[in-house]
Amino acid sequence: MAWKEYEAFKVAHKQGIPEDLCSFSYTTSSGPGGQNVNKVNTRAVLVLPLSRLSVPPYVMYNLQHTAHHISSPPPYGSLQISAQEHRTQPGNREEARKRLWRIMCEAWEGGLGGVTSEQKMERVRRMEGEWKRRKKAEKEFLKSKKADRRAY
Numbered sequence: 466m467a468w469k470e471y472e473a474f475k476v477a478h479k480q481g482i483p484e485d486l487c488s489f490s491y492t493t494s495s496g497p498g499g500q501n502v503n504k505v506n507t508r509a510v511l512v513l514p515l516s517r518l519s520v521p522p523y524v525m526y527n528l529q530h531t532a533h534h535i536s537s538p539p540p541y542g543s544l545q546i547s548a549q550e551h552r553t554q555p556g557n558r559e560e561a562r563k564r565l566w567r568i569m570c571e572a573w574e575g576g577l578g579g580v581t582s583e584q585k586m587e588r589v590r591r592m593e594g595e596w597k598r599r600k601k602a603e604k605e606f607l608k609s610k611k612a613d614r615r616a617y
Contacts, residue, residue: 468602469494469501471573481565482562482565484523487512487565488553489561490510490512491506491508491509491554492506507553507554508557508608509558509561509563510547510552511544511547511558511565512543513547513565514541515542515544520573524572527571529542531544533545533546546564548564559586563612591601
């Protein structure tokens with residue numbers, strides 16, 4: 466069931482998490498890049514309040530236990546992601562959105578069980594077939610027992 470929800474989430478958010486759920490701010494960057502990063506606000510900081518998300522409880526739990534989680538605003542807190550790899554605001558903004566998408570996918574996948582192997586699936590099919598045969602034999606036995614009572 467959870468795999469289906471996860472697949473539906475990925476289809477619904479093909480282009481990533483909608484920007485209207487997030488807020489962006491920009492600050493000066495640090496590190497290499499010359500004077501540009503020291504003077505221009507190129508570092509993008511994305512904040513996503515978790516209360517705006519409609520996700521299963523295990524996903525919310527996983528999101529609250531990432532390194533990007535900050536405790537405000539209550540009740541769920543927010544995710545705060547920053548990016549400063551690029552020399553431009555749009556480049557860093559896109560990088561932050563990509564990171565958010567990876568974090569969301571990891572949170573979804575963190576609570577999903579593994580994919581069942583073909584051997585296990587075959588074993589389950591055999592067990593189901595055996596159960597159906599036993600159930601049918603039991604019904605036949607009860608049917609004949611009931612028919613014997615009517616014979617008198």
